[in-house]
Amino acid sequence: MRKHRGLAPEDRLFFDKSRFARLKRAVEDLSWLLRRGYAQKAAVELVGNRYQLTRRERHALIHAAWGGENRRRPVSADELAGRTLCIDGFNLLITLETALGGGILIRGQDGCYRDIANVHGNYTLRMETEEAIKLAAEAIKTLKVKEALWYFDRPVSNSGRIAKLVNEIAGRYGAAMRAKTSDRVDSLLKACGDVVVTADAVILDSGVAWFDLAGWIIGHEIDKPLNLLDFSSVQ
Template sequence: MSKNRGKEGRDDYLFGEVFMQRKIKEAVFDMSFLLERGYGESSSCELVGSRYKLNKRQQQAIKGMSASETAVVHREKTKIPVENLEGTTLIIDGFNQLILLESILSEAYVFKGRDGAYRDLSNLYGTYKSVRQTEKAIEVFAEFFKKYSVLKVVWVFDAPVSNSGRMKTKLTEYANEKGYNWEVIQENNPDKFIVKSNFIGVSSDAWVLDKTKSWTNIIDVLIPENYPFLITC
């Protein structure tokens, strides 16, 4: 089992004081402006990254934080407050949210976007590996669902990703043991599956947030207060 999803070796330098004070707000503003004008995400990020001399990891961070004003307004309009989740069914973007919470529990850098959603810098590369924080992350989610009286939880995982079947088994056994009303499924395209459902989506994927009928921001409640590795714009 991997140690954790914590910071990489140069992250303190890459996202330290200079990045925070001199680059990030301007870079996110510029990229968001380009997105609002209809420029593509990749080309906008490349242009802004070149201007501010950002490496690939820094560019990934500002990409997660940037959003057009139109997108920000839409996502805010469709967001359901966690206080209103009693008796509802949530459909979870499984790896997206699980890895994000694992990263927080590992004290990795996390980035809060203009839309209020949180993103990390982890990449699956076709394979998911549990880490030391996986069990704790599942427990934290379970406590949240119980606290806010969620009726049912549907976890959706990428079927093509290696070990997604193991995660399905892990969550199913955990739910059965605890008596939780969880359904765990694998889909070839979980994003489209989530968007087509009538349930409240839980994801930080921009495409999902733009297409889903409604969503809720669980991580906003679960992230520790004064989390030292949270970067905001």
Template sequence: MQKGMTRLGEHPKPCPSNRRSTLSEVSPRVRKACEELRCLLNWGYPKQSALEFVSNHHKLLLEERNILARTVFPDQLAADLKRRRVDPREVRGKELGIDGYNVLITVESMVEGKTLFLCDDGWVRDVSAVFGRHRITPTTQKALAELLNLLDQLKPSWFEFLFEKQVSWSGRLAELVRREIDKRELDGTAKTVSKVDSKLKGGYEFIATSDHAIILKHYKVLDLPSLLVERLGTQLLRM
């Protein structure tokens, strides 16, 4: 244990954070868990062990654990992630790589009327955790239409949806996206790749994702779902 750090479960000093939690829309139990996790992260504890400790202590359900995992960040990391967020107007005339499942699943949640979260780092995220089990449904068609209409407005010079090759039905999904792009006569495509994160890291001037591990590897990142919040009437819970 590093000098100055305390054991999990002990709170010998105030939480070193300037942010105030605004979780009045969720249960007090989850609100308290978020505050405690944020404190532990700001004290330097590894996220996975801190998340497990806090979740077990408060007896959180799986969805509640997902809320903590996807929305809470230490202050320094949150600030770093925010700096990488770009104004959507900057994408005009530039190439854009899109983290296909990450972005599409989030917009599907919005189309279904689910509540999303405005996270510590400023990104809009869902907590559905359906990535490996994704299936093409009518909701997929609606979400894709919203995304393509948005991309038509943003007018990148060219865009590319990337889907993980190892996920079932990803080939059919990429084919569907290409077909819809062609219908709209947009300058873009979709394909499956073995490692989306590696491809996004150095292949595009701008990328679109809410995966913080990918965001940290790039300096010009677009939050596409956040641009659809008002249009789709999505409720955002601010963490």
């Protein structure tokens, strides 16, 4: 039986106001270090130890902080009509599943929405999976996108199954999108030639044109309460 992509037991820490205030200060410190060229791994360890953050809080810290790289400004929703989207499949899907399932969401300093599901190599379909894909299909139609290409990492478990499901839902809802698996998703995204959909900072900082589709869907198509940790105003 499928489970929800909801809160983890340790996520109760994020609802403690004093701990969240401490996490915000940690985000400020990490961003300061990243802007000055410190290596992320060493900087996260330094800041995490200073503020005595748990492993889960450190994961949120990484997703929230931003070194202020010379990234291109995001493409606006009004500019997407007639464009092709290259979608980081698991990145988009898991964030939407998390939003629908009531899990913890991060809005980072760069304004991007991210989950902290920490899925690496082992993806399992959730109760929210089909609804998340349907929301993406409706968004693609609403935004008048010419075509959306979903790329899923082949080595990740169930990647073929989820690509097949995306294609089935695309046909069912008449959405101009198709999915495939690949061993080189990052390379395909960087070579997209049009608009990339991801919240992966490494890809965003490579100079691609990008759009935060997860954030747009969360803001326009999901009307349920969110467990959102917003760091976008932290400098």
